[in-house]
Amino acid sequence: MKMFVASFLLVLLVNFCHGFTFGRTIPRIQPIGIGGVRPGERDSAFDTAEKIDTSFLGNFRPSPFGGHGSFGTAGGPDSIPKVDLLYVIDKSGSIGTTDFQKSIDLVVQLIELFPVPISSDGTRIAAISYSSRDKVDLEFEFDDCDSSTTCKGLVQAIDFESGSTYTGRGLELARTGPFTGARTDAHKVLFLITDGRSNGDLNVVDEANALKNNGVEIYALGVTDNINRHELKQIVSTPVTDHLFYFDSFSAMGRGVAYLDGIFRASTGGNPWGNAGGGFFGTGNLFRGVSS
Numbered sequence: 616m617k618m619f620v621a622s623f624l625l626v627l628l629v630n631f632c633h634g635f636t637f638g639r640t641i642p643r644i645q646p647i648g649i650g651g652v653r654p655g656e657r658d659s660a661f662d663t664a665e666k667i668d669t670s671f672l673g674n675f676r677p678s679p680f681g682g683h684g685s686f687g688t689a690g691g692p693d694s695i696p697k698v699d700l701l702y703v704i705d706k707s708g709s710i711g712t713t714d715f716q717k718s719i720d721l722v723v724q725l726i727e728l729f730p731v732p733i734s735s736d737g738t739r740i741a742a743i744s745y746s747s748r749d750k751v752d753l754e755f756e757f758d759d760c761d762s763s764t765t766c767k768g769l770v771q772a773i774d775f776e777s778g779s780t781y782t783g784r785g786l787e788l789a790r791t792g793p794f795t796g797a798r799t800d801a802h803k804v805l806f807l808i809t810d811g812r813s814n815g816d817l818n819v820v821d822e823a824n825a826l827k828n829n830g831v832e833i834y835a836l837g838v839t840d841n842i843n844r845h846e847l848k849q850i851v852s853t854p855v856t857d858h859l860f861y862f863d864s865f866s867a868m869g870r871g872v873a874y875l876d877g878i879f880r881a882s883t884g885g886n887p888w889g890n891a892g893g894g895f896f897g898t899g900n901l902f903r904g905v906s907s
Contacts, residue, residue: 660867663860664874667725668882670857671806671834675730697801698731698738699757701793702770703785705809707746708777709841714865715775718808720872721836723767725806728879733763739801740766741793745785746778748815753792782809783817786850790826807835807850810865812843823850836860838868 675698702722706715722742731738739757744750754773760766789805797803805826813819823833832852837844840863851858862868 658867658870658874660862660870661874661878663862663867664871665878667836667860667871668875668878671860672725672728672730672879673882674857677730695734695737696731697736697798698804699794699797699801700729700738700740700804700806701789702740702742703789703805703807704742704744704773705746705780705782705785705807705811706744706750706773706775706777707780707811709780710775710810710865712775714810714868717865717869717872718838719770719773721808721868721875722770722806724872724875726763726766726770728876733761733766735761739798742770742773743785743788743793744773744776745781745788746776748779748781748784750776750778751781751784751788753788756793757796779815780809780811780813781815781817782807782813783815783819783822786819786822786826787817789831790822790829794826794829794831803829803831805831805833807833808838809835809842809847810838811841813846819846820849827852832858834858834860836862838862838865 675696702725704718704722710718726733726740729738733740740755740760741757742754744752744754755769760769785807786805794803827833833850835847835851835858837847837859838861842861844861847859848855862871
């Protein structure tokens, strides 16, 4: 009996250590019962959601040593960094109304969980939707919303329009539109969501390079096997593995949205601005008093 108890405790210890990294407990076992995934079956959507949490959201979490993620702020760990974040959302005909809503749900979730509070002095959000050349729309600008609630409402109001996939035009509008009004001291970020190969009259890689040359960090999420992986690898910032994500279907994206909240809150101790109650970040919300 003693041998059995000792073996059981050893198994618990090994599993605890496997899910623990310096200052952060990462969920290693996905929730079950989402989207019909069978218990014990690894869901690639969970892996993608976990990567988005680590490489995108995690890049903006506060650091106890000053700065946030991979970029710093001179004010130290209690300072709020400035982030101008633009979502560029594909609304081409291959997506359809139902699956387009999954893209909207993901953007809403990312706004909800973004580690730097939305305010005029913190994170500002803007959005572009695109399909054909005459359907490339600046949905709202950085100055149009000053709270998470307002930004999420504006995203939820974006309509599906169908058409082609003029990704180059979407990136051109990002460069000539919202980012011309970006704060000079802000970290400029673009998050692209697309389900297909770009077409149209502009070279999408040239447009992406123009943005990156102007200091914009580019992330991209490709959905379905219709995407051009080589093209997306050229669009995103480096290292590519930290800036490029894939869901193999929109159903997988829907499951990823469901997973993401649990993954994020497990990785931050239930506190979106830090690891509350201990661990790497220590004492909870580093941005207390800032509304979002």
